[in-house]
Amino acid sequence: GAGVSQTPSNKVTEKGKYVELRCDPISGHTALYWYRQSLGQGPEFLIYFQGTGAADDSGLPNDRFFAVRPEGSVSTLKIQRTERGDSAVYLCASSLWAGLGEQYFGPGTRLTVT
Amino acid sequence: GENVEQHPSTLSVQEGDSAVIKCTYSDSASNYFPWYKQELGKGPQLIIDIRSNVGEKKDQRIAVTLNKTAKHFSLHITETQPEDSAVYFCAASSWDMRFGAGTRLTVKP
Numbered sequence: 001g002a003g004v005s006q007t008p009s010n011k012v013t014e015k016g017k018y019v020e021l022r023c024d025p026i027s028g029h030t031a032l033y034w035y036r037q038s039l040g041q042g043p044e045f046l047i048y049f050q051g052t053g054a055a056d057d058s059g060l061p062n063d064r065f066f067a068v069r070p071e072g073s074v075s076t077l078k079i080q081r082t083e084r085g086d087s088a089v090y091l092c093a094s095s096l097w098a099g100l101g102e103q104y105f106g107p108g109t110r111l112t113v114t
Numbered sequence: 115g116e117n118v119e120q121h122p123s124t125l126s127v128q129e130g131d132s133a134v135i136k137c138t139y140s141d142s143a144s145n146y147f148p149w150y151k152q153e154l155g156k157g158p159q160l161i162i163d164i165r166s167n168v169g170e171k172k173d174q175r176i177a178v179t180l181n182k183t184a185k186h187f188s189l190h191i192t193e194t195q196p197e198d199s200a201v202y203f204c205a206a207s208s209w210d211m212r213f214g215a216g217t218r219l220t221v222k223p
Binding site: 033035043044045056059101103104107 | 115118120146148150155156157158159160163165203205207208209210211212213214215216
């Protein structure tokens with residue numbers, strides 16, 4: 001079966017613009033996670049969903065960041081009024097159920113804010 | 115919250131030698147400890163994991179050990195090969211997951 005997919009693979013945007021990043025989890029996985037990875041660092045937790053609800057959004061850096069998962073499958077990470085400091089690779093992962101462990105990652109979206 | 119520290123940040127070994135990467139964690143509630151391998155331009159790939167009720171786990175050339183009392187866990191790679199060269203991340207998790215900063219492993223042929 002297919003793994004986690006993310007689109008676009010690369011996104012270049014100008015400072016102040018709005019962007020949406022999409023994640024398609026592994027079919028049947030009920031938990032979905034978003035991370036941000038800066039160069040030379042480990043993934044940094046942003047938010048996770050169990051089903052449609054955001055179970056923990058404590059990692060979102062500020063209110064410019066928002067994520068949804070309306071039907072419990074595909075998720076969109078939304079960033080408003082982008083800043084140069086938002087430039088990073090945004091990773092999505094999914095697992096069968098939150099708290100069970102094994103998370104499987106997508107290839108990431110490289111966001112560059114100019 | 116959970117804090118994971120990983121050492122060393124870089125590691126260079128000769129092909130055939132062993133490599134060891136160590137991590138410590140702070141939250142005693144963490145009960146799941148995966149290791150990921152990340153190659154350039156790709157997402158992290160789960161290579162092995164261990165749960166808090168187990169002290170050691172092995173899968174071919176890769177093994178992981180966990181000391182819950184000391185809150186540290188380690189990755190051991192034996193008979194290293196050039197294709198093992200990558201960045202390795204440890205993580206600790208209860209409900210959400212916290213990662214170490216990574217170790218860049220280089221295996222010289």
